[in-house]
Amino acid sequence: MALSTRISAMSSIRQRGFTIVEVMIAVAIVSILAAIALPSYNAYIQRSRVPAGLDALNAYAARMEQAYQDSGSYGAAGCTPTLPTAANFTITCASGGQTYTATATGSGPMSGYSYTINNQGVRATTAHPKGVPPGNCWSIRGSVCDDK
Template sequence: MQKGFTLIELMIVVAIISILAAIAIPAYQDYIARAQVSEAMILSSQYKIAISQTYSQSSSCPTLAELGLSSPTAASGKYVGSVDIATPTGAICAVELTFKSSGISQGLQGKHLAIALISQTANLGSANWRCSSTDIKQKYLPKSCIGI
């Protein structure tokens, strides 16, 4: 009667664990990056409200000072390094978030995410928000940003 495992059985177990780790680790890193992008989306929500209110009252994009920020780095999070306001082409106003360059997933380091207020010409007086990024891979962006 045999007690214990043979060498080949142990090698097979190690090979199976290695294959599972090779699949699981990249998937986990993608999951972490998506969670870090969600922090940016949550951080932007307070500025989206302020921008909507300012635009509805004055038909203009607010400045950082009007949002209560002394500089772009005055508003930051664990993964977001700065928040800025811009008026990109085709948009009324946008919240531009820049991720930190360290302590964050490699695919997001120093990258930018813009959440823009877009006018709806078919529905006068209404507008909607659209997010986009030119340097963040689509797989890290929330479903509301993918394909835009």
């Protein structure tokens, strides 16, 4: 009698917790969500680095215009104002006295990106991993103009 009472008492105890199958399903769902979200997050981080180079080009263009107002020339031997620095971008300049073109070329994690601005204020994306947009604009996302 005691044995049958004990067995019926044990069978009536409710099991608690998760089964291994339930845990594996939860891990699979989290893995799928991470596989979808991680590339989007990496693209977001990449796009967030672009404005540093574009800001440096805008600041440099303003300095070049100030130098032109002061001397009447952008400088025949090279670009007069000191080139700015930008994280993950190298800023270069080519000047021809009455014209100049400043270029921000990506380095490190931003390699493959290149942007220019000239003395007329024309902006161009000259290299982008997702393609160069048509027309004169700076593209952060690639193949479309973001600044219009």
